[in-house]
Amino acid sequence: MGGRRRGEKRGNPLLRWRSVKQESFSHGFSEPDLQVLSAICEAIMPRVPLLTLDLDMKLKVLRNDALLSFFKSSSGWSHVRPDEVAELLVTKAMPVTVKVTNENTENPAWDAIGYAVDIGTNDDAEQKERPLDKGIIETAKEDDKTIKQLMINKGLQVTGERESNTYKIECDAVVVGSGCGGGVAAANLAKSGLRVVVLEKGNYFVPQDYSALEGPSMFELFELNTLLMTHDGRFRFMAGKTVGGGSVVNWAAALKTPDAIIDEWSVDLGIPIFSKEEYKAAMNIVYKRLGVTEKIIKEGFQNQILRKGCEKLGLDVTAVPRNTSEKHHCGSCSFGCNTGDKIGTDSTWLVDAVNNNAVILTQCQADKLILIDNDAENRWESGRRKRCLGVTASLSNGTKLQINAKVTVVACGSLMTPGLLTSSGLKNPNIGCGLHIHPILMVWGYFPEKNSNFEGVAHEGEIVTSLHYVFPIDSTTPNITLEIPAIGPGMFAALTPWVSGSDMKTRLAKYARTSHIFVMVRDEGVGKVRGEIVTYKLTKSDEENLTIGLKQALRILVAAGATEVGTYRSDGQRLKCDGIKEEELETFLDTVTVPPGVLSMSKHWTHSFTAHQIGCCRMGATEKEGALDGYGESWEAEDLYVCDASVLPTAIGVNPMITIQSTAYCISKRIAELMETKKKIN
16 A cells, blocks of 8 residues: 555655654744634544444445544644644745654554555665765855855855855856756756856755655745645646756656647747757757656556546547656655656756756855846847846855856746846846646546556556547647646645545545546636736636546546546535446536636635746747747846746647756757857957
């Protein structure tokens, strides 16, 4: 039912819950507040009398001591104190959706719900040198004096004294962000002979650091602790915040940009960086560097179900290329791959960068771009009013940095890049606008072990190995994709509609054998990013396409043999499937729609997540059409480039990792060529 457990605790302390009970708190909750909090949790997860359970679940509980204890206990205040939950509520700004683990980094409910993670120590992995040690400075582990010396030791020109609390660094190129865009840009610029500095506000982790624990991993590895949502609470954003960015926490789907999208961007929108032959060549280079494979030796539980359901209905199933080996079977890659088999920028492009003398600073937050008015001659040549001379940044210990660079590359992602540009004084109205999110809604099906053809549990096995396109991918039909998600027990509990305490516990007890399919569409709807406020609205067409996908996904789960299926609508919409006739299924499907968000105050609502943020600083053929020109350079500031998913002019309709890296490859190769030309002229 789960992974092995060993005595030694696995993982970096930042990715584990603390092992010692916290004794002092700053949450400010009064004793009555804490009593109310306890009562709320007791109502959500109460003790459940066995007499209220159906026969199958009752028999299952009576045969399993862990399940029996789970149903007889309340929300668990014997091992989780209200003070600790209140502290998390305050420090993380929004309600926490995972249980706190005990001193052994285990949750007493795991055995009951059939969940386990490998918390043992990988002794062999701990002996290995970390791939980026040659060029990385983990600033949170150093004081300002040693930070300066380390930068000098790694070949940087650094001036400034401790008393001033500011150091000036001279380099050829500064790259803000180390994910799919920034990692590739850093590699290409460093390999061209430029002295490169990479700024990353997150920490650096390697396989032996990853704990696979859902709560601390979400808080540490994702932007804003995964608690940033659209304004209506409909979609929660999953975006990486660590060395390697999204490539560390994504699901390893390595899908190339569809031809129809390349044609749209290069021909219809007139963006030269997507010239078909050059861009396709870049995708092949990216594929090779990531070691992409389409082979799979063993499919996980959820992918088996998607494949079988499609086959039963005569639907096509597409094998998903992945930046892993064919033997990869890690279900925890969304919290960092602790086998080291998933190949992100932290083990490829950033390694190339540091091997060519790039320096990476962690826990380093970019504050503002250094912009000056362009002189008359340069303004006439470039057409740009400003010129970028680098970036200012802050370390976690309060030390300030001024990085002076000949070229600046911003790669903070679609949610964070707009804020850096606008706070620095850029005015292009396209900055922060045109956000696409590849909206996702999910359905579920329950497949009990009894008489099942499917082996395994939902949280094990490679995450995405197969998918189904509802329509062929071209420029004339809607792009609706059905794939498999990674759903930990905390997210499962947070998404599950609360019908009753008994129902909630029954659903959790079925977690390990509940399979999900998510529906993703290439959205026409767009949003805006203004700081931590994200507004977004689906179009009528988007909602229609999501509805089509939801119905298709439910048919697939029923065809695969689910005994019960449902959606994540707030009323717990579901259907028992044993002996069901086709007309009964279609009658149920007629009730399936796309509800609004949790803050809509509607009778029925839903909450979901999205992992693909695209646009907000798009490239355009003119300054009116985009924040950047067709080569990724700001229309307003010379020597300022953006090199992440925010440059993409429209939604893609497929997982964007390869598209982002290929785009970054093309942009950064051109930057390197321009820098070489300038060097020769000067």
